[in-house]
Amino acid sequence: MRLDTPLSTLLPGFPASSGATVTLAHLLSNTSGLPDLLMPAAKADADLRTSTASAGEIVSRWAPAETMFVPGSNFDYAFMNWVIVRAVIEAQTGASFEDLAQSLLFQPMGLRNTGIADRGFEAVPSLVPAFDGRTAAAGLDMSTCYGYGAASGTFYASAADLLTFADRLLSGPHLSRQSKSDLLDVRYADEGYALGGRVRVGAAGPVAWETGSVGGYKSLLTYRLSDRRSVVVLNNTDMSQTTINDLATAIFDLPSV
Numbered sequence: 667m668r669l670d671t672p673l674s675t676l677l678p679g680f681p682a683s684s685g686a687t688v689t690l691a692h693l694l695s696n697t698s699g700l701p702d703l704l705m706p707a708a709k710a711d712a713d714l715r716t717s718t719a720s721a722g723e724i725v726s727r728w729a730p731a732e733t734m735f736v737p738g739s740n741f742d743y744a745f746m747n748w749v750i751v752r753a754v755i756e757a758q759t760g761a762s763f764e765d766l767a768q769s770l771l772f773q774p775m776g777l778r779n780t781g782i783a784d785r786g787f788e789a790v791p792s793l794v795p796a797f798d799g800r801t802a803a804a805g806l807d808m809s810t811c812y813g814y815g816a817a818s819g820t821f822y823a824s825a826a827d828l829l830t831f832a833d834r835l836l837s838g839p840h841l842s843r844q845s846k847s848d849l850l851d852v853r854y855a856d857e858g859y860a861l862g863g864r865v866r867v868g869a870a871g872p873v874a875w876e877t878g879s880v881g882g883y884k885s886l887l888t889y890r891l892s893d894r895r896s897v898v899v900l901n902n903t904d905m906s907q908t909t910i911n912d913l914a915t916a917i918f919d920l921p922s923v
Contacts, residue, residue, distance in 0.1 A: 868920040
């Protein structure tokens with residue numbers, strides 16, 4: 667799979683009117699321009715939220731035929747992008763996204779406390795629950811996990827595993843030099859967005875910057891390539907993402923955004 671391969675090649679059943687101009691890189695950088703027809707429907711339909719349909723089946727049903735803007739010309743974080751990413755990976759490899767994550771990432775990197783909550787966070791042993799910490803009631807806030815949308819970020823991990831993952835991915839031999847360069851190449855400057863995450867730049871060089879938000883769970887994984895230092899924040903009380911980001915911004919002495 668090449669980053670510049672169009673969707674019409676990767677998923678032959680994808681509408682040619684949009685699939686011919688949208689590439690894998692557009693999906694991974696949230697610059698595809700594909701309207702997210704899926705998420706509004708899922709919010710209104712409990713059966714769709716908990717559906718066990720494959721990503722390929724979901725894409726076949728909800729794939730948009732037109733783009734909202736020329737791919738690559740604008741930024742729009744769309745859940746549908748990541749459902750399509752999963753569908754592409756599974757179509758091209760013949761393996762499930764979960765099995766590939768296990769064999770290509772978790773096992774070789776020694777990540778023993780990392781996984782994908784494909785059956786919901788409640789089903790993960792020893793996982794701390796998430797709370798709505800912004801209200802006086804402070805009840806549980808365990809968002810539904812869309813199995814077909816696992817590529818959008820329904821991963822769970824310990825802080826130690828995240829430190830290991832960042833260092834081995836970006837400073838170890840796991841990826842080729844070219845793949846690391848592609849991963850951190852900013853595709854949309856106004857957002858600082860590369861492939862699957864942001865890159866921020868300070869006096870000591872670039873910092874890979876990955877945020878996560880699912881229900882009451884909030885997270886931040888950062889990694890400065892020049893000295894291999896990381897900041898990891900994991901929160902289960904719905905803390906403001908801005909507050910979390912400010913912690914790492916201060917530690918790395920980065921310009922405010």
